[in-house]
Amino acid sequence: MLRILRQIAKTGMRTEAPPAPADEMAKAARLQADVLRTLGRALAIRQVDAGSCNGCELEIHALGNPYYNIEGMGIRFVASPRHADMLLVTGPVSKHMAIALRRTYDATPEPKLVVAVGDCGCTGGIFGESYATLGRVSSVIPVDAEVPGCPPTPTALLQGILAAITARVAVAGDGESATPPPT
Numbered sequence: 001m002l003r004i005l006r007q008i009a010k011t012g013m014r015t016e017a018p019p020a021p022a023d024e025m026a027k028a029a030r031l032q033a034d035v036l037r038t039l040g041r042a043l044a045i046r047q048v049d050a051g052s053c054n055g056c057e058l059e060i061h062a063l064g065n066p067y068y069n070i071e072g073m074g075i076r077f078v079a080s081p082r083h084a085d086m087l088l089v090t091g092p093v094s095k096h097m098a099i100a101l102r103r104t105y106d107a108t109p110e111p112k113l114v115v116a117v118g119d120c121g122c123t124g125g126i127f128g129e130s131y132a133t134l135g136r137v138s139s140v141i142p143v144d145a146e147v148p149g150c151p152p153t154p155t156a157l158l159q160g161i162l163a164a165i166t167a168r169v170a171v172a173g174d175g176e177s178a179t180p181p182p183t
Helices: 002-013 023-039 055-062 099-108 118-123 155-174
Strands: 043-047 075-076 086-090 113-117 145-147
Touching: 002 075, 043 099, 043 155, 055 086, 055 113, 055 118, 055 155, 086 099, 086 118, 086 155, 113 155, 118 145, 145 155
Parallel strands: 043 075, 043 086, 086 113, 113 145
Antiparallel strands: none
């Protein structure tokens, strides 16, 4: 036994070098760096259903599974707009949700981002503007990025979130105000 301990002390620890990170990890690290550069902390998202069929919500929920692991990138969902940096709005804005959406937007602190999700959020979708809806999200509040699709994939949602963040970084880098004017 003493011979084995001497050999261990003489040889020291011999292990292989850790493997290089996968491409997905590099993309996740870049996204997290963009989030931290823009906000100085993790990105907090408040998801708002303005009248959707819940197809987009199913894809948004998929962002939390182990495959997409949105929390591992420094992005989390919050229950209050007062704690949010971004609003993720789904569905055509129904007339009954217009006031609630506007109040949610007003309650979100500056600098705030808004991403319209799905064909209904981007264009009004099959509902358009009718007696029950006001159509697209941008007809009620300013939108920084749009994620088309019916419903959009989780990857497209991540790309839309990243597009809104990088647009904010580009605008803030020009020395201009990073907040769009309210309409």
